[in-house]
Each structure stands twice: as structure tokens, then as C-alpha cells.
Amino acid sequence: MFFHKKELQYLSKPDRPDPVFARQLQEVLGGQFGEISVAMQYLFQGWNVRGNGKYKDLLMDTGTEELAHIEMLATMIARLLEGAPVGDLEKAAQDPVIGAILGGMNVQHTIVSGLGAMPVDSMGNKWNAGYIAASGNLLADFRANLNAESQGRLQVVRLYESTNDRGVKDMLSWLIARDTMHQNQWIAAIKELEAKENVVVPSTFPKELEKQEVSYVLFNFSEGEKSATGRWASGTSMDGLGTFQYVQQPEAYGGKPNLNPAPFYIHNTLPKNLRPSSHTLPPSHM
Amino acid sequence: MFFHKKELQYLSKPDRPDPVFARQLQEVLGGQFGEISVAMQYLFQGWNVRGNGKYKDLLMDTGTEELAHIEMLATMIARLLEGAPVGDLEKAAQDPVIGAILGGMNVQHTIVSGLGAMPVDSMGNKWNAGYIAASGNLLADFRANLNAESQGRLQVVRLYESTNDRGVKDMLSWLIARDTMHQNQWIAAIKELEAKENVVVPSTFPKELEKQEVSYVLFNFSEGEKSATGRWASGTSMDGLGTFQYVQQPEAYGGKPNLNPAPFYIHNTLPKNLRPSSHTLPPSHM
Amino acid sequence: MFFHKKELQYLSKPDRPDPVFARQLQEVLGGQFGEISVAMQYLFQGWNVRGNGKYKDLLMDTGTEELAHIEMLATMIARLLEGAPVGDLEKAAQDPVIGAILGGMNVQHTIVSGLGAMPVDSMGNKWNAGYIAASGNLLADFRANLNAESQGRLQVVRLYESTNDRGVKDMLSWLIARDTMHQNQWIAAIKELEAKENVVVPSTFPKELEKQEVSYVLFNFSEGEKSATGRWASGTSMDGLGTFQYVQQPEAYGGKPNLNPAPFYIHNTLPKNLRPSSHTLPPSHM
Amino acid sequence: MFFHKKELQYLSKPDRPDPVFARQLQEVLGGQFGEISVAMQYLFQGWNVRGNGKYKDLLMDTGTEELAHIEMLATMIARLLEGAPVGDLEKAAQDPVIGAILGGMNVQHTIVSGLGAMPVDSMGNKWNAGYIAASGNLLADFRANLNAESQGRLQVVRLYESTNDRGVKDMLSWLIARDTMHQNQWIAAIKELEAKENVVVPSTFPKELEKQEVSYVLFNFSEGEKSATGRWASGTSMDGLGTFQYVQQPEAYGGKPNLNPAPFYIHNTLPKNLRPSSHTLPPSHM
Amino acid sequence: MFFHKKELQYLSKPDRPDPVFARQLQEVLGGQFGEISVAMQYLFQGWNVRGNGKYKDLLMDTGTEELAHIEMLATMIARLLEGAPVGDLEKAAQDPVIGAILGGMNVQHTIVSGLGAMPVDSMGNKWNAGYIAASGNLLADFRANLNAESQGRLQVVRLYESTNDRGVKDMLSWLIARDTMHQNQWIAAIKELEAKENVVVPSTFPKELEKQEVSYVLFNFSEGEKSATGRWASGTSMDGLGTFQYVQQPEAYGGKPNLNPAPFYIHNTLPKNLRPSSHTLPPSHM
Amino acid sequence: MFFHKKELQYLSKPDRPDPVFARQLQEVLGGQFGEISVAMQYLFQGWNVRGNGKYKDLLMDTGTEELAHIEMLATMIARLLEGAPVGDLEKAAQDPVIGAILGGMNVQHTIVSGLGAMPVDSMGNKWNAGYIAASGNLLADFRANLNAESQGRLQVVRLYESTNDRGVKDMLSWLIARDTMHQNQWIAAIKELEAKENVVVPSTFPKELEKQEVSYVLFNFSEGEKSATGRWASGTSMDGLGTFQYVQQPEAYGGKPNLNPAPFYIHNTLPKNLRPSSHTLPPSHM
Secondary structure, eight states, X not given: OEEEXXXXXXXXXXXXXXXXXXXXXXXXXXXXXXXXXXXXXXXXXXXXXXXXXHHHHHHHHHHHHHHHHHHHXXXXXXXXXXXXXXXXXXXXXXXXXXXXXXXXXXXXXXHTTSSOOOSBOTTOOBOBGGGOOOOXXXXXXXXXXHHHHHHHHHHHHHHHHTOOOHHHHHHHHHHHHHHHHHHHHHHHHHHHHHHHXXXXXXXXXXXXXXXXXXXXXXXXXXXXXXGGGSGGGXXXXXXXXXXXXXXXXXXXXXXXXXXXXXXXXXXXXXXXXXOOOGGGSOGGGO | OEEEOSSOSSOOOOSSOOHHHHHHHXXXXXXXXXXXXXXXXXXXXXXXXXXXXXXXXXXXXXXXXXXXXXXXXXXXXXXXXXXXXXXXXXXXXXXXXXXXHHHHSOTHHHHTTSSOOOSBOTTOOBOBGGGOOOOSOHHHHHHHHHHHHHHHHHHHHHHHXXXXXXXXXXXXXXXXXXXXXXXXXXXXXXXXXXXXXXXXXXXXXXXXXXXXXXXXXXXXXXXXXXXXXXXXXXXXXXXXXXXXXXXXXXXXXXXXXXXXXXXXXXXXXXXXXXXXXXXXXXXXXX | OEXXXXXXXXXXXXXXXXXXXXXXXXXXXXSTTSHHHHHHHHHHHHHHOOSOHHHHHHHHHHHHHHHHHHHHHHHHHHHHGGGOOOOOHHHHHHSHHHHHHHHHSOTHHHHTTSSOOOSBOTTOOBXXXXXXXXXXXXXXXXXXXXXXXXXXXXXXXXXXXXXXXXXXXXXXXXXXXXXXXXXHHHHHHHHHHHHHHOSSSSTTSOGGGSOXXXXXXXXXXXXXXXXXXXXXXXXXXXXXXXXXXXXSSOOOOSOOOOOOOOOGGXXXXXXXXXXXXXXXXXXXXX | OEEEOSSOSSOOOOSSOOHHHHHHHHHHHHSTTSHHHHHHHHHHXXXXXXXXXXXXHHHHXXXXXXXXXXHHHHHHHHHHGGGOOOOOHHHHHHSHHHHHHHHHSOTHHHHTTSSOOOSBOTTOOBXXXXXXXXXXXXXXXXXXXXXXXXXXXXXXXXXXXXXXXXXXXXXXXXXXXXXXXXXXHHHHHHHHHHHHHOSSSSTTSOGGGSOGGGTTEEEOOBSSOGGGGSGGGXXXXXXXXXXXXXXXXXXXXXXXXXXXXXXXXXXXXXXXTOOOOGGXXXXXXX | OEEEOSSOSSOOOOXXXXXXXXXXXXXXXXXXXXXXXXXXXXXXXXXXXXXXXXXXXXXXXXXXXXXXXXXXXXXXXXXXXGGOOOOOHHHHHHSHHHHHHHHHSOTHHHHTTSSOOOSBOTTOOBOBGGGOOOOSOHHHHHHHHHHHHHHHHHHHHHHHHTOOOHHHHHHHHHHHHHHHHHHHHHHHHHHHHHHHHOSSSSTTSOGGGSOGGGXXXXXXXXXXXXXXXXXXXXXXXXXXXXXXXXESSOOOOSOOOOOOOOOGGGOOOOOTTOOOOGGGSOGGGO | OEEEXXXXXXXXXOSSOOHHHHHHHHHHHHSTTSHHHHHHHHXXXXXXXXXXXXXXXXXXXXXXXXXXHHHHHHHHHHHHGGGOOOOOHHHHHHSHHHHXXXXXXXXXXXXXXSSOOOSBOTTOOBOBGGGOOXXXXXXXXXXXXXXXXXXXHHHHHXXXXXXXXXXXXXXXXXXXXXXXXXXXXXXXXXXXXXHHHOSSSSTTSOGGGSOGGXXXXXXXXXXXXXXXXXXXXXXXXXXXXXXXXXXXSOOXXXXXXXXXOOOGGGOOOOOTTOOOOGGGSOGGGO
């Protein structure tokens, strides 16, 4: 169950409106690695935890905080939109600032949301649940989380570089710091699980059931052998259970596939010299 | 530029058709963490690498291999579909196997693809590019890759548990082994970059520009304090640059937001006692 | 800012696992009118309110409650999934219950989420933000809310009819009651705004700027005149500002459109007798 | 069955081309609440009506009219696109009008549709059927319709404010008037059904089966009590069957959920001290 | 402008309900090549025609007929759904017919649409406008139309093979015949345009501006030379303007790409030995 | 199995950066008819071919080449992005070129991909598998391919007209030439199959099972009879098996549909005078 406090977690006030930046800021609200994504990802992971109370608590703590970040960004975007112009192109174009705004803003911010934030990214793509992961395997999922926080912090930093508004920069410096923490915490949790389970997910699948002769092999499928010089091409594998090998000329072990023709009632193109005879006809043809 | 060899990388032949399993197997072909996703993710990351030849080569090697895995799965699915029935429900239901097949298969495998594999997941969702990440920051992206290989191997393992077909299990054991390698290789590459850059992405953002007082703080937003017992709540932070802290009662630093009313021409609901007067009317009203 | 309490708002425990019903229940969690939709819709409306504190508070109260409903449903689904089988079709089909389960469940519940709830609907479509509305005009938005609660309660009732599990029915009776309240509250808020603004949204657009001769006319575009007998075809209009009329044979006022040919550099099919001459060629052709 | 008349329902001719406005106008053609949405929504509702001829006729009348509105908008957009420039950025930027056009238009209007209208919104999102509702319950669906006409008229009005083109304004004034009618007609139909069935959808679910103690309760989940002052917090409920109550400190009735561990063959992270033993292994491991 | 006649274009009545077939039939209503797709594709092409009255009329004739086909299918699906069961799995599974139905039907047909047709395909994917094409070039678009009618008739034929219901088969035989006509008509229109313009779209692009040395070359990118034996590998090209050639070992003409490093403020991984110096820092760092 | 060569198939180097054109060029990389679409379409068709080695080889040759085209475009886009600015709007607007760039570029090219190409179209829509077709019927699929190459070449030509950059034009002239070949080759393959099978897909469905009286009829559903003057309205049909007819006033053969009411437990609006009685109540109501 959740409770809401009207106060924001941190200040969210720009020095001045900037509808073009409002559109850009949508990326970290409603984009692939925005705050909606991390909130939903952590909460679903948390709700689906079976046992493992410490991790569940961490997921719920962090997922709940991300709801507050959605709120901060929604507020900031609504404020950045305050000066959003509408109006006639010819007139607009006389003022290059207005022309640039009309060109660069998300026009749904006026037509659809009435100067409000939207659950979309910076190109107007609607947020969708294909962005998130919650598998029930915590090591896999914490890696999803570390990835999300890495991509997310990178995007916030790029947005920080794109504005001179001190109010916006102040809020972004909060989000950047929180992403520093979140990367740190998922790394800590990952280390703990890796120490218990070793590094390959899932750790519970019996080693002898995988095709072990290719478990530590780098196949050189792209001409040029620079990849042979990497750590991943020789030495002990990272899980400590094998030795990396580099195969310069990968072979094909599977032979040429030859599929059987489809039954007549599928009406595919039949191979040459194969025409339907009455005994293959379905009942409807008789 | 690419070249294709007709032979498959590994055997891809089931003992017998099984249209219901064909549908399930689509998950690791066209699902969020299926082979299309990793192929596209590695290739786009590779094409976008600026300098860094060793990593580019590794990405192109692996992305190109994943194309071969799409091919193996497509072939296997086409073969599993060979016995796909069509037909009348009442008749079908007299044979519980056929009833279960009609219920459990992807009906587009007969109606749409004519017994061929499709770029969709096990529920029929079409593959889309919102599943992949390629940011230009290699540490972020290798974490995306490690996540994809972790989720992917987990799914292949679950599919391995769901069938008794030895031909299918044989092919899956190949994919599981390759995912073992791919997890190992991304871990190796991540370690290398973390050693150079430290662990927080992006490492190039000046520390003093983030709100450092909250860079290592765990806020207790979910009642209950189990998360306080984790490694992430005390001790040196994973990046070695701070000390984890646990805040039991997080405060709100941002105040209650109060948004200004929208201009009249947006036609939002206006706050009480605020009614339009003629000077706020846009030209079109005069 | 939000706080989470580990206790659920209401009991969420089935009598027994039922993976097929788990899939159906996803509809009201992650479907078009499920709990994710109403939570996101109310919260975005609330964050975007400009002034109007009473309505903002109501939106935040209700949006925050809906987060608790997502949680209840996620928990229930995780529990319904506990018995989810994996396994071989032939064996499965020997037991008609298992055959029906494999056919009728969401197979991603095993392969992808590891027996956890997902942000998808009952057919596996991922939740997306195209389901929600937040326009800044509260009368419009409260109508969106009333619609969502009407469609949502209808779906929960249909699910109630589809199970005999007393634990599930108990939880659904809670959700049905809450939807009763939410329909009532949005009706109350709508009545209040309609009393102030009249019923047509937006009320702030000057009457004289619309084509008033067709503001209260029902055009008979579908042969047959049953619709002429309705309240909407005669008498005073619902806004009290006009009189409903019924037009039996609607006329076309717009003439036949005749579009100008596209410039040559668009490479559309040109109308007969219109072939490019040199003076229409773009620079690149010279 | 349908018949088409080449004449437009109303004039659809701009004073001059304006590719930037063409893109904005797409919102009410192919957006969430655009004409494609209402046409499809009313037609599907109409086709699915079981009995209830008067309502079916009204739905088919209105759905068919909306097809004419799609046509008017498509024509208008094609005409607004007539001057769409292509060309080199540096040259373009010398003329601020052209620079603003290239920035602000939907570039697919030249590259993809060859100066034609598209079934997309103002940000280029493709129309999808997740925008519409047709539930078989007419009171629910008429509320969906009233919502769609409210959001739609609001958007058309905002577009009216954004242009000085008299031809465009003339056409929009037609659409605004028709939306006035459509809001009026759905209100009339809603009133009629509410009078018969009372206001809560579906009205056919037995009152005693819902958890009646919370059917009229407003829970204060967002700190601050402004919502307590609304009509929805006290007095007789809108359906006349209860009394609104306000609960200042909502309790949790559901306890802490505790999910059972997943079976071993799901390969989730297992809770501490729970390690697989041979008797839980699936057959494939033996 | 459109008019609707309540009578269906052709009979649409099954012998008996069959909810599983109802779900399958959705493919040709709301799938990629279903009736919604062709209706929208032809209407948008028609509305966007600039001049060329004969083709515009043909498009509007056919697009309007497809609306009638949507209607026939919607009606048929609603009738097939009449016996759709709800209910408890265990009870259901005692009757294998009901078990198969619950497994094989679209569960949204009960929960969401209340036994009505939906704008979705047979796997429940919502129809979206990414399925259609309207480019302004009629030869390109008529090829899109011929493709759509070919894929569509194939799917209807496969559905015909999948049922024994005479009422359904009767309606499908109508749709199959209409698709015969539609394939014939688009072929006729294509032939006419090809005779005028030659076969390569767009025909208006100056031959000398394309890299003519590879305009008629088949590159052997897939090992094995069976494709060398086809008509496309030797002889005069189909446009009569060149001679087909077969290149057994395709060369790479483009060199190895080497991308410049990104500016510092993008925070990508920098190539080795390239570290930021102060003069590349953006203003925000100073 | 695939191999990658680092060299590009053809040169891919612009004269100078142009982030606005980079965004436009995305259309033919990740749009509906871009290179990802044709690569995936041909490869899936090829993998699903059953027998028919010559066609399979052609599909694999061409699909593999398209991978090289994705690569060329990705490289070109990365290079066009090199000068992408970030920064403050007010400063930007002082320089109209920068203003136009900020307005006209895909902002995700900086925020998300770090100056790399993305699998999206020119409006930022993510590529999805709903764009492609692979039906198992080769005549149908080669028509899909001819359509894709026609739409694709048209788009590349339009992009060629939109730039003065000689490096870009040089690369586009390569792609245009390859599309010339690909249109030619699919036409050749289509002719061959049509000669064997006649022109209507699928050719294997027995003529006598379709409603032959309407197999060659053009119905005049759009007022005006220009379409009667086309080749499709009279003379022998294109398949040589019938005679085209034109029907000026199409009749309705299907009668008015009248759907039965839904069972009570669906909670639809019931027709007048039809109220539930106890014997229709489901068990849960008793």
C-alpha cells in the first residue's frame, strides 16, 4: 500500500520556461530508461520476490523513490512548458526563437496535454512495458537494474550538458547523485549474489547438460582479429570454470537444413514436381 | 558486409513435431531477450563504436554469431510446426492432444506464416526495437549485454526444462553454452572498463557537479528495515569514493509544487476566481 | 513523494493455484482499463493540475490507492501461478486439466517472469501509455476517469463470474466496491464542474465561433430511422442552448476535392498530360 | 454496407499551404482522440450491439459521419502540404521560414506519403486500436464516447487557436460544432440509461456481492485533506444507495504477502537455506 | 462522405457458435492483411490521389467495399461468440470441449468486448497503422495493394480449410471471390501503369543518376549458386534497359569505416589515449 | 551461418555533418520499408522456404546484402551526426542554423544513442516486425518484396532530392541502383511463378469453392463512374478465367443482422423487456 506526500523529494523549478527542453526532458521521464521504467521495473521485481526479504525491501525502497522522481520530472516539465507558444507560422518565423520553439517542441504538449508532462519519451513514443524486466531470478534482474541506472544516468548527464538553466541543472544534479547511489547499490547486491552463486545466470542449471565444448569459445565471425587480443579470448574464464579459447575460422556443425513440404491445405508454394493428389486433400475439397 | 553459409552453426532438428513448443520457442527468437534482440543490439553497438577497435571487433563477432542463432531457431520452429493441425473444434476436442494443440499453439503459425517461424515472442507480440540499447558508452552497453545474456540464458534453460524432445534439448544445450560464453565475455569487458574508469557510468561527469550529499544514501521508502542490513547500507561504497548511509525517515526537500495557470487559449480548467478577461484573449477571438 | 507499507490494502490469497485464471486476471492489472492505467492516469492528471487544490488532492488520493491495487493483483497473480506446470505436450495431454492449462495460460508466466505478474493484459499485450488521458481540462479528464472506472468495473465483474475460487472472489468484491466509489466520486466531480461550466467541453470556446447551424443536428447517415426516436433527435439540447434536429437526408456541403499535382521532386504519379519539363526539375538534376 | 459520395461533408480548403500546421492537424485525424478513433469506436460498438435498435442506429449514424470527417481532414492536410519544401539545410537556414518548416513538419509527409495525410498523430505515432473501447455495455461505452468527444473537441479548439488561416478555421468551426452535437447526444443517451439502470456500471451485478463497507469511502492516501471538502466525501452517494465517508488514515487490511518459493525448474533465486535436493529435480536432470 | 445501409453485403451466419474459430477469424478482420488494413489503405490512397480520377474512383470503390467486409466479419465473429463459456477451470477440464475452448479462445472476447468482435488479430495484437502504405506513387501503391490481396486471400483460404461450418464457409467463399477480383483489378491497373512508365518505381528518376554498373547485378552473398540458374541472373533485365549479371564473389567497395570520436559532452567511451582537456569542456564545466 | 567483413559494401561518407538529414535518413534504415525491413523479410522468407532451392538461395543472397545496407546507412548516419550541437535554446536561436538543427534533428541521437544510428524511422518510431511478411507462399511473398523495393526506392529517391551533399548522394545512388536490381529480380521471379500457377494467390484453391458470380465484378461503391472506364471493368480478366463486369448499383445480399442477446453473466446492456430471471443466473449469484 502507498501513501503520498504533497512535497516533492527535491526542488523542481526552472529559472525560466523552455518548451524545447521540456520535450527533451521527457526522455528521462517516459523513455526506455526513464523514471517510469525503473519505478515499474523495481516494483514488479519486488512484488514478485518469493522469500528473500532483504532484496524485496531494497526493491520496494527504490521503486517507491522512483515514483517521486517521476513526480519531480512531471512538475519540472509542466513549469518548463509555461511559455509554450501557439500560433501562426509566418508570424512565428519572424522571431527566430519562436520559430525554433515551434519546430523543436513536442506539439502534443499544447494540443493534447494542455502544458502538462506526458508518459512519453523525447520523440513522443508512448511508454510501454516492453522496456522493463522482472524474471524472478534476482541476479539477472539486478543486472537489468544496473543497466537501467547506467543508461539513465548517462542520459541525465547529457541533458545536464544541454541546458544553462540553473534550476534545471540543480534538479538534474540530484537525479545524477541518486543514480550514483543506485548503481552502487545494485553492484553491491550483484557482488553478493555472484559470491554465492558464481557469475553465470542461472547458476542452478547443471553444467554437464550444456554443450561444454563451446562454453568458453570466442568465434571469429567478423573478419579481423582484434578481438583475439582481449581478456575474453584467453586465460581462465570469469566464472573460473573454464579456459577462454579463440577460434579463428568457425565451422558450421549443423548441415544444410532441408524442410519438408507443407501439407496441401496450407497452400504454400510446393516444391517442383510435387503436386497435390486426392489423398492429401482435406475434407472440404471433396 | 556479410556473407551467408547455408550450413547451420549447429544441429537444429527435433525428434518430432510439436506446434505448442514451437510457439514457446518463439520467445527466445523474437522476444524481448531473444536472438533478434541480441543480434541487433550488438550490431548497432558495433556500427556506432567510435575508435576502440578491440571492442568493435568483439561486438561484430558476437552480433554476427547471433544471426546464426536466429537461423537455427527459425529452422527448429519450422520443423516443430510440421504436424500443425487445422480443423474443426468438435472433431479436435475428441482427441485431447489435438484439442491441446489447437489451444496452445500460435494460430498465426498456420494462418499467417504457413508453418514458418515468425519475428514474434511466445505470446505473439511482434519484435520491436524498444527492446535494445546502444548508447555509445561501452560500459553502459556491456551491462545491457550482460543483462540480455542473463535473461536470455534463463529463458532457454526454462524451455529446456519444458520439453523431453532430445533433438530440441540438444540444440538448446548449444545455445545455453554459448550464453555461458557471452556472459563470461561481457563480464571480462566490463571488468576491464571498470578498472580504467571506476564503476559509475558515465565516469566522465565531474563528481563535484552532482548533489554529493545523496550520492551514497539509501532512503527507507518502504516501511520495514530489512534493507538496512545489506551491504549497500553501510561501509565504503562500491566505487570507493563514499560511505553508504541509511536514512530511516526520508524527508521531502522540494516543497509543495504550485503550478501557474495555463494561458486562456489552452482551454484548461481555470482555478477558481480566475476568469478570462478580454486582454488575455488571443487574436482569433476578436 | 511516496511511502510504501508492506501490508496489502486487502487480502489477496486464492484458495488454490489456477494459472489460466492468472492469465485472465492480468486484464485488470495491465490491460487498457486495468489498474496501471488508472494509477498512471490519475497521477499524471494530478501532477499537471494548475491550481484547483481540491481536485488535485482527490486525484492524488485515488491515484495512490490504485498503486495499492496493482500490488494486490500482482500478489494474487503470483499466487495463482504457483502450480504452473512445464512439460511435455504428450504427457500433458494425457491429463486434460494439464492440457487445458498449457493451452490456456500465458506461457511467458513461466518462461519470462518466473511465476510472477507482468505489466500485460490477458492476451499478453504490453501495457502502453496510449491507454491514458490527461488533458489539463478537468471536466474532460473526469469523464475519461468515469469511463475507465466503468469499463474497469465491468471487467472485474466478468472475471468474478468466471471463477469459483472464494479467495479470488473475495478480493474481486473489494475491487468492485472501490470501483463503485470511484464511479460515484467522478460523477460528483463532473456534476460540480458541469454546474459551473455547462456540459460541453471546453466551455470556454466562444459559441459564436462554431458553425452553430449544425451544433444540434443529428444526421441520418445510416439508413433506417430508429435513431430519430431518441431524446437526442428532438427537444431542447442537453446544454440548454439549442434544439435538437433530425436531418433525414444529409447533404454534402464541401464539393468534390481536387488536389493539385505534387511537385516533380516528390516522384508521385503525375496526372495524365502532365509531364515534367526542365524548369520544374530540382537542382540535383542539372 | 457503405456507399461513398465524392463530395465532402464540408469545405476543406486552406488559404495557403502550411506544412507545420499539417503536422499538428494530424492529431485530430490519427491521434488517440482523433477521427479514426471515434469512427472505429462507434462502428465497432454498433456492429456489436445485441438488440437495442435505437442505440445501434445512433452509433451507425455517427460512426459513418466520422468517416466523412477523416476524409475532410485528410483533404485539408494534403492541401496544407502543397508547399512542403525539400532541400539542403544550409540553404534552408538562410530563410528562417524554411528553417522553421523543415524543423517543424512531419518529415514523413515528404519522404513517405508524398504530400498526403497519414493515419498518425502529430508526433508521428501510428494509430492503433488500443485507443478505442467497445465493451457491449452501452452505458460504459457511451461514457467512452462522451470522453472521446470531450477530449477531441478540446484538441480541435486548441488547433483553432493555433492558426490564422481562415479556410482552416472555417473547417475547424464545423468540426467543433459537430462535437458539440456529439457531446450532447451521448449525454442524452447516458441520461436515459442512467435513469433505467442507475449510475454505476454494470448495474446488473448484485449489490450484496460487493464489499459494501468500502463502496462509498474516500481514502486519504495523499497527505493533505482538501479532498475532504468535496461533494464526494460526505452526503448521499450519487447512486443514492449509500453515504459518502472520508477516512483520514486508511488502514491496510491485507497483511504482508509472503509468496512461496518457485519450483526448482523455474530457476529463480531461491530463498536462503533452500537448496534443491534430488527429489525436486525434473526428469531432465536425471 | 459516406452512407451506411443496415443490410450486410453478404450472408454472415454460422451454423453454430465456435469461440475458438472466432478468435482465428480475427486475423482477417484486424490482422496485418485483414479488412481494416485494406479499407484504410485504399481510402488513404484515394484521399491522397492528386488528379488521376479513374484511379481515385477505383480506390474509393474498393476501400468502401472493404468497410462492408469489416462489417460482415464483425457480425460473424459476434455470432460465433454466442456460446462462449466462462467458468472454473476444474469443471471446464472435465469436458474436453470446454477445456479446449477456454484454452483456444481470445479471452478478451468475454472480459473486454462482451462477446463482440475487436480490431485485433488472431493473437490479440491491436491493429495499427504501420500495416498500411500510401505513398502518392500509384504504381508503388498498387503493388502494395496486390500484395495485401494476395496475403489476405491466402489467409482466408487457410481459414476456409480450418472449419466445417457451412455458414462460415459460405461467407468465406464470398470473401475469397472478392479477393480474386481485387487481385485481378490491381494487376490490370499495374499493367497499365507499367506500360506507360516501365516497371521500376519511381520511373521519373533519371537513370544516369543511379550507380548503373550495379543496377542489374545479382551478388552471391549466400554460399551456393542455385540462384545463378534463375531468370534474374542472366539475359535482358525485366525493364529492358540492361542485362542481368551474376557476381560470384562480391567485393567490398567501401573500405573500413573509421568514425571520429564523439565530443566530450556526449560522455561516450573515448578511444584509448584520448582524454578530455579543458578546451573541449562545455561551458557548464567551468 | 553468417560472416562479417569489416569493409563496407560501398562508400558511406558525407561531405559534412548534417544532423537534420541524419534524422531523415533514418527512414530508409529503420522505417516501414527501410533496410531492416527488407533484410528481415527476405531472411525469414528464406529460412521458411520448404524445398524450392533456387528461390531460397535468391532470398538468402538478397537478405544478406540488405544487412550490408543497414551497415552502410548506420555508418553514414553516425558521420552525419558528428556536429550535433547540444545547448541552450536562447543561444541557439541567435544562430538560425543551430536553431533549425535543434528543431529538426532527432534529439535521441544525442540523448540516447550518443551520436549513433538507431533502429527507428525518421519520426522516431521504433522498428517493429509488423512491417514484414513471410507467408510460405512465394508468389504472395515476392509481391510483398516487389512492393517493399518500390516503396523503398521511392523513399531513397526523395531523400536524394533533399540534399546537396555529394557524399550522401553518391551512397544513395548505389542504393537506388540496387533497388533497381531488386525490383527487376522480384519481377522476374513473379513472372516465373505466375506462368506456372496463374496470377491469383493462392492458385491451389479450387475455383468451384469460391462464390464465382462475384469473382470478376467491380462494384460501384463510390458515386461517380470513372472507374467503369478502366481495364478492370470490362474484357477478359487478368487471370484469363472470367470476364470483368461493372455493377453500377451494388445490392446487399446479406440482410439486416440481428444478434442474440448476451448471456446475463456478461453484463452487457440487455435489450428492452429482457430482464434476468433466476434461471439464467450463474452459480455465483445463488
